[in-house]
Amino acid sequence: MTAQIIDGKKISMDIREELRPRVDLLTDKGAKPGLAVVLVGDDPASQVYVRNKERACEKLGILSVKHDLSQETSQEELLALVENLNQDPSIHGVLVQLPLPSHINEKEILYAISPEKDVDGFHPQNLGRLVIGDPLFLPCTPWGVQELLLRSGVQVEGKNVVIFGRSNIVGKPLTMMLIQKAKGANATVTVCHTRTRNPEFFTRSADILIAAAGSPGLVTSEMVKEGAVVIDVGINKVNDRLVGDVDFEGVSKVASLITPVPGGAGPMTIAMLMANTVKAAEYRIGL
Numbered sequence: 543m544t545a546q547i548i549d550g551k552k553i554s555m556d557i558r559e560e561l562r563p564r565v566d567l568l569t570d571k572g573a574k575p576g577l578a579v580v581l582v583g584d585d586p587a588s589q590v591y592v593r594n595k596e597r598a599c600e601k602l603g604i605l606s607v608k609h610d611l612s613q614e615t616s617q618e619e620l621l622a623l624v625e626n627l628n629q630d631p632s633i634h635g636v637l638v639q640l641p642l643p644s645h646i647n648e649k650e651i652l653y654a655i656s657p658e659k660d661v662d663g664f665h666p667q668n669l670g671r672l673v674i675g676d677p678l679f680l681p682c683t684p685w686g687v688q689e690l691l692l693r694s695g696v697q698v699e700g701k702n703v704v705i706f707g708r709s710n711i712v713g714k715p716l717t718m719m720l721i722q723k724a725k726g727a728n729a730t731v732t733v734c735h736t737r738t739r740n741p742e743f744f745t746r747s748a749d750i751l752i753a754a755a756g757s758p759g760l761v762t763s764e765m766v767k768e769g770a771v772v773i774d775v776g777i778n779k780v781n782d783r784l785v786g787d788v789d790f791e792g793v794s795k796v797a798s799l800i801t802p803v804p805g806g807a808g809p810m811t812i813a814m815l816m817a818n819t820v821k822a823a824e825y826r827i828g829l
């Protein structure tokens with residue numbers, strides 16, 4: 543079997559185009575969506591991510607306001623900025639780019655963002671709403687994975703899903719999304735992590751295998767059931783090349799559908815961030 547490639551770039555562009563009329567309508571109503579992105583320090587990868595988010599906003603006609611703060615910014619200064627953005631009526635979404643410098647208490651900053659402007663979906667109120675099946679904002683990367691599956695015609699209901707990774711931003715929220723009694727969900731989900739013994743035992747019966755571990759070469763063809771769908775969320779730099787967590791070449795011979803890295807799950811995160819920003823603006827004016 544040679545797997546068909548899921549084109550995340552194309553799917554993400556479709557989603558972004560679908561948002562355009564909603565952005566236009568909001569703008570006509572004087573409620574142009576606005577996203578504030580806060581970057582602390584000069585981490586090169588974060589700078590690239592922030593630039594990509596700004597570009598996506600510009601292309602869609604979303605107001606994008608970048609706050610570029612020095613590495614030495616204090617907790618109090620950052621909290622004050624978040625508070626200002628929470629109050630700013632031109633801003634509908636507030637995103638603080640992670641990771642933050644080690645002297646900053648990340649949790650306190652994320653909790654300070656107004657849940658109604660939390661377009662990353664990391665605030666405990668939004669994560670709690672996700673758990674009980676009444677989400678406001680879904681975290682962008684897990685939502686992107688779910689959309690990739692939906693738009694590739696993958697039936698999730700009743701399937702065995704195995705997820706590698708249990709982080710608060712990918713693995714855990716994705717697990718919560720896929721077990722919901724809802725469209726694009728209703729799966730039986732197993733989560734593997736670094737303490738899982740013999741993960742192959744679980745992965746070999748997975749209809750859908752999702753790797754979000756940040757561990758290159760983690761998923762090999764022997765671990766994958768014939769015909770499985772494989773989604774690779776991992777982004778790792780190996781010898782100056784970007785690779786995922788999945789041995790793409792080997793696993794492509796066994797899987798039925800597979801995402802590449804780059805060009806798979808990655809572009810979906812920005813598309814879903816745009817979707818959350820539009821949703822936040824609609825929410826504000828009661829649309």
Ligand SMILES: NC(=O)c1ccc[n+]([C@@H]2O[C@H](COP(=O)([O-])OP(=O)(O)OC[C@H]3O[C@@H](n4cnc5c(N)ncnc54)[C@H](OP(=O)(O)O)[C@@H]3O)[C@@H](O)[C@H]2O)c1
Pocket residue numbers: 683706707708709710711712713734735736737754755756757760775776777778807808809811
């Ligand atoms: N836009 C995007 O596409 C996007 C967005 C976010 C993240 N990512 C990528 O996705 C990956 C995961 O990100 P993250 O923020 O969730 O990372 P993280 O916070 O480091 O969490 C990694 C998770 O994977 C597990 N893990 C790591 N190595 C493993 C192994 N060899 N076997 C089994 N489990 C293993 C860890 O287990 P323990 O809990 O036991 O430590 C942990 O739960 C990274 O490569 C990241 O760059 C991509």
